[in-house]
Amino acid sequence: MKTTLPLALGIFCVAGVALAADRVAPAGKPAADAAAAPKLPARSTIDWEKMTVAQRKKYMKATVLPEMKKLYVGFDKKYKNMTCMTCHGSKAVENKYQMPNPELPKLPGATDRQGFMALAQKKPDAVKFMGTQVKPAIVALLNLQEWSPATPKGFACYGCHTTAEGAPAAAPAAPKAAGGGW
Numbered sequence: 001m002k003t004t005l006p007l008a009l010g011i012f013c014v015a016g017v018a019l020a021a022d023r024v025a026p027a028g029k030p031a032a033d034a035a036a037a038p039k040l041p042a043r044s045t046i047d048w049e050k051m052t053v054a055q056r057k058k059y060m061k062a063t064v065l066p067e068m069k070k071l072y073v074g075f076d077k078k079y080k081n082m083t084c085m086t087c088h089g090s091k092a093v094e095n096k097y098q099m100p101n102p103e104l105p106k107l108p109g110a111t112d113r114q115g116f117m118a119l120a121q122k123k124p125d126a127v128k129f130m131g132t133q134v135k136p137a138i139v140a141l142l143n144l145q146e147w148s149p150a151t152p153k154g155f156a157c158y159g160c161h162t163t164a165e166g167a168p169a170a171a172p173a174a175p176k177a178a179g180g181g182w
């Protein structure tokens with residue numbers, strides 16, 4: 001597991017970058033903002049791990065939501081009314097804002113390389129947006145470490161999304177890995 005997991009995600013990252021490179025300025029989009037390269041938020045200096053839930057909530061409200069909303073609206077205007085629930089789900093309060101959120105679209109399991117490639121083909125723009133904007137932005141805003149083969153405990157897509165049930169390559173160990181902050 002220790003070898004296959006990083007491999008699958010590593011390859012997926014490469015795919016994300018390749019997708020990013022070939023579509024910097026989408027052709028048929030008239031919106032002025034859409035053509036400009038999105039500006040990702042600067043890395044904050046907070047110590048997320050040490051913050052209380054109350055402090056986290058405040059920071060989410062004052063900084064994370066407004067910054068992330070800018071990016072989401074740049075991707076698709078339908079997010080102009082983005083709220084905490086867009087990420088945390090309709091049961092955000094009951095669930096005490098725990099992530100990942102099972103209401104978000106399910107992703108392939110961490111070892112399901114083919115599943116990720118298929119997803120990237122089916123939804124290239126969304127996957128590119130998630131991988132090149134959403135993930136790095138939340139990592140910067142929370143001052144976390146991003147997942148990489150060298151930082152296997154880092155923040156990944158699974159910090160927000162859960163996996164599809166019965167993802168073929170997800171070994172019995174996968175749920176544990178997902179719960180560990182992937």
Ligand code: HEC
Binds near residue numbers: 052061062138
């Ligand atoms: C762009 C997605 C996104 C949005 C929007 C968002 N959050 Fe979060 N939030 C996260 C992620 C991701 C985490 C978990 C970070 C981690 O791995 O520890 C989190 C964690 C939290 C936590 C900490 C939970 C705990 O157990 O410590 C609280 C509280 C929280 N969010 C509240 C809010 C509130 C309130 C809003 C709206 C003002 C909001 N969030 C908007 C992504 C988001």
Ligand code: HEC
Binds near residue numbers: 104127131135156157
């Ligand atoms: C900070 C939390 C967060 C992270 C990290 C994240 N996502 Fe998402 N993702 C979301 C939210 C929020 C949506 C929008 C859900 C909606 O529209 O209701 C979403 C939507 C999606 C969609 C569906 C898009 C569509 O239009 O159908 C895909 C596919 C996706 N994410 C893939 C990924 C992948 C792959 C990664 C890792 C590279 C990732 N996400 C990382 C929060 C996140």
